[in-house]
Amino acid sequence: MNFSDKIYIAGHNGMVGSAIKRKLQNLGYTNFIDVSSKELDLRNQQKVDDFFKRHLPDYVFLAAAKVGGIFANNNFKGDFIYDNLMIQNNIINSAHHYKVKKLLFLGSSCIYPKYANQPINESELLDGKLEPTNEPYAIAKIAGIKMCQSYRDQFGANFICVMPTNLYGPNDNYDHKSSHVLPALIRKFHEAKISNSSRAEVWGSGNPKREFLHVDDLAAACVFLMKKYNEKEIVNIGTGLDISIKELALLIKSTVGFNGEIYFDKEKPDGTPRKLLDVSKLNNLGWKHKINLAEGVESVYEDYKEKYSLQE
Ligand code: GFB
Numbered sequence: 001m002n003f004s005d006k007i008y009i010a011g012h013n014g015m016v017g018s019a020i021k022r023k024l025q026n027l028g029y030t031n032f033i034d035v036s037s038k039e040l041d042l043r044n045q046q047k048v049d050d051f052f053k054r055h056l057p058d059y060v061f062l063a064a065a066k067v068g069g070i071f072a073n074n075n076f077k078g079d080f081i082y083d084n085l086m087i088q089n090n091i092i093n094s095a096h097h098y099k100v101k102k103l104l105f106l107g108s109s110c111i112y113p114k115y116a117n118q119p120i121n122e123s124e125l126l127d128g129k130l131e132p133t134n135e136p137y138a139i140a141k142i143a144g145i146k147m148c149q150s151y152r153d154q155f156g157a158n159f160i161c162v163m164p165t166n167l168y169g170p171n172d173n174y175d176h177k178s179s180h181v182l183p184a185l186i187r188k189f190h191e192a193k194i195s196n197s198s199r200a201e202v203w204g205s206g207n208p209k210r211e212f213l214h215v216d217d218l219a220a221a222c223v224f225l226m227k228k229y230n231e232k233e234i235v236n237i238g239t240g241l242d243i244s245i246k247e248l249a250l251l252i253k254s255t256v257g258f259n260g261e262i263y264f265d266k267e268k269p270d271g272t273p274r275k276l277l278d279v280s281k282l283n284n285l286g287w288k289h290k291i292n293l294a295e296g297v298e299s300v301y302e303d304y305k306e307k308y309s310l311q312e
Pocket of ligand 1: 068069070071073108109110133134137138165166167178179180181182184185201202203204208210245268269270271272
């Protein structure tokens with residue numbers, strides 16, 4: 001990737017897209033094509049085609065997606081499958097049609113079977129049944145992988161696919177219902193602290209295990225792979241370390257300084273019991289994460305307080 005190349009980050013206002021843009025800017029890249037979702041509905045094939053025809057990007061990071069935590073995935077299944085299929089179909093097809101030099105497609109660790117062997121190697125893809133709460137989202141992401149791979153096979157397109165683990169960081173979604181667990185617990189414990197509540201609620205049993213990666217690390221890995229990796233096979237991006245939701249709750253409780261009790265609402269779904277990625281392929285290519293979870297949680301709590309909370 002040369003500094004003068006035209007770069008299109010689909011989803012540049014979201015948590016992932018904005019982190020990729022920050023990383024590229026820090027490295028000295030300046031030639032970005034920015035278009036917001038208000039200006040361009042990526043689900044509209046004609047508009048996406050017109051956009052590519054007009055701007056002719058050299059490199060594309062496909063970070064635009066409909067995303068959400070377990071509740072959103074489970075309750076808006078139609079939106080999750082439709083929006084994601086449309087967005088990725090339009091962008092991948094236009095990238096091929098208008099001869100983009102290289103495209104990076106972001107998938108998700110939920111593409112792997114619910115009971116995959118741990119840590120999950122890339123070879124586990126399509127080797128078992130998916131987790132029902134996010135099956136439509138996972139099917140859309142699997143379709144995106146297969147589309148990139150098929151365009152490589154048939155047309156020689158240099159489209160690569162990366163599978164990040166659960167992410168957190170600046171510009172995350174803190175909505176009570178649609179957020180992922182880490183930002184959800186930051187907000188719940190913070191609100192419980194400032195309202196002097198005796199307890200804060202955590203969904204499920206607390207037993208599922210998750211791996212968390214700071215989005216700045218993800219962005220660094222994406223740029224690294226965009227520069228170095230040119231193969232058909234998918235690549236996991238994670239830390240190779242996971243903790244239980246109960247342990248995460250305890251970490252966030254102490255970071256926030258909430259002194260009450262944690263209540264586990266067992267009526268809420270647990271989702272996949274564990275999804276720890278095998279990151280040996282990425283490590284062997286020469287990349288490793290830098291931000292540990294405790295320092296990452298501390299920095300996003302500061303960010304949360306600055307942006308969303310006026311009272312302490
Ligand atoms: O982060 P999360 O929504 O996503 O939930 P998944 C992880 C775990 O945390 C589940 C529990 O066991 C939740 O029940 N949890 C506890 C909570 N308290 C809360 C809370 O207040 N909010 C939330 N959201 N969870 C998503 C997929 O699965 O992960 C997506 O649905 C995507 O497709 C994403 O892959 C990365 O890890 O379960």
